[in-house]
Amino acid sequence: MRTVDIQPDRVRLIDQRRLPGELVILDCTDYHQVGEAIRTLAVRGAPAIGVAAAGGLALAAAALRDSPPDAFWAGLEAAAAELRATRPTAVNLFWAIEKVMDFARGQKGEPPAAVAAALHRFAVEMAEEDVAVNRRMAEHGAALVPERAGILTHCNTGALATVDWGTALGVIRLAHEQGKQVHVYVDETRPVLQGARLTAWECLQYGIPATLITDNMAAHMMRLGKIQLVFVGADRIAANGDTANKIGTYGVAVLAREHGIPFYVVAPTSTVDLRIRSGDEIEIEERAHEEVTHIGGVRIAPEGIAVANPAFDVTPARYITGIVTERGIAYPPYTVSLRRLMQGG
Template identity: 55%
Template sequence: MFQTIEWTPEGAVRLLDQRRLPAEEVYVECRDVAAVAHAIRTMQIRGAPAIGVAGAMGLALAAQTIRATCFEAFYAELLRQGEVLHRTRPTAVNLAWGIERMQRCAAAHKALPVAEIVQALIREAQQIREEDILGNRAIGAYGRGLIPDGATVLTHCNAGALATAGYGTALGVIRAAHAAGTRLSVWAGETRPFLQGARLTAWELQQDGIAVTLITDNMTGHLMQRGQIDLVIVGADRIARNGDVANKIGTYTLAVLAQAHGLPFYVAAPLSTLDLSLGDGMAIPIEERDPEEVTSWAGVRTAPVGVRAHNPVFDMTPHRYITAIITDRGVVRPPYDTGLAALAGQSVVTSTASLRDSVKSTHTP
């Protein structure tokens, strides 16, 4: 499998440029915070878990370049560089989670010489990446049984290996079911205006030999009405305490349609996507991007010159439309406020070793 993001032996961050897919598989190397911030902002790397890893690795890059001999000066600069990264994408909470975890790591090692703190941060960033991959495999293991044999699954945007450090969340569930022998096929919504479904999800599933058919976003109601969709699985960028979910724009529409047609609607995400500080989803900040992503594609104008466009990148799906949330610690069903908080408070999966155990146990027949 391709590598979405990795730390190189030379001390750089290597990532797959997702803007070039599916035509070209091109990797870029980032050697400082500015390059990582640019990669996140321009969507060379995207997906909530993936940019969480990118944020962590960006701070590891920053640590290598900070010229400070005392912890106080080093930490102050680390906080400043963290703000640079945090401002790139406001909705996905994983980015802030990754940055804050790195800053906590630095604070925990403050008694050490700065050079040793730098090495601790590099190890922590690599650990975050490994935990994400293992966590995604756990999501797949917990969720695979929710896909009946012979099912046709609808997914939206890209919540696969490209959106994570590897394996994927929503696509991780699909991958795990496929690997376990479940017969299934996938409808991939194109996901206007950036076409993550068309460019990325279709490409990923094709690489894995999983049957996939691309559809435009406005075909889903018709397919549900004709009985051609059995369930919906999507990822998430932030989940509020009550189970409200922010995800790629169009997710809310699919959830309402799924409920109207009596179809299960599942959200797959690691608990690092959970924001317990928010009581409900209305408080989740919704990122807006350049209107030219709507009025043009690949540099070609598709709308009249001078026409205005609106480009919110995410929407919020109320918890009442969600059948279950599949996490790296288990499947949560309503009431979400107690279920999610209970999982987040568990200490069962607090290390890479216990994540490995979780994946092994849930893969055992």
């Protein structure tokens, strides 16, 4: 089962809001529904939302296939704009939309029906490529894992964050399948609990030994010597290696440095944004205050209290040991190594 499955008449998604209580498939039959799924975290994880958006554009094109060319192109551009507006931080979303739109614009001489059919095939190919990219990242990252290791993760970076396989958790999954004795320490990841709800669930599915901890237990576990590596994902990586990821990642990186523990980011090259020089230029999404004041619909904070809810923070490049991509591992100085990887070398 894939997190994102692009069909001719729908985009099928695992509804991650319902896990771990129940496994529910969400059928999105138009791009508005895909956009709402991205906005409400029914689908989340930078690679997954990128491919989901590509599927949404394919649905928009299919709905417009019998329209006159001018109406077709205007409708497709409107769909792209709506999907871009769903979430601001993860660059994969914008990368995927632009990749689809560039491909579509290259078909402008063709009838709308032919363009729509081509866009569906292109979106399916993007989904397949995401899986292949994740497997290559896993191979590079698993080589960093010793025969026995405690590994801390933050947020969810498994198959649920991608089309299939995963980024940081994909590395751990492959190391486990190679017979290495790994034990995962799963940060719960407040406020939406992607670690507790999703990563813990995935570890159970794969049979990977894992222990769920609250976010504020990480330093204690490091001090006790239970953690030898940290692997996290990314939503946007600046040209200098500064990395935006789920809120709390920065704190984990600082703790890892204090305890002498290697801290690795695992992300496809589509997450690298060489247009921005540093993390200071990354827009940080502010989400609904109810995510902080409520858990499972139950209020845990007093009425009237001021709330901040940034969904991401930026880890400075100086705390990052290496950045694992499908093209290899980048090491400092990232201004040199990331550009080289992006150029294919």
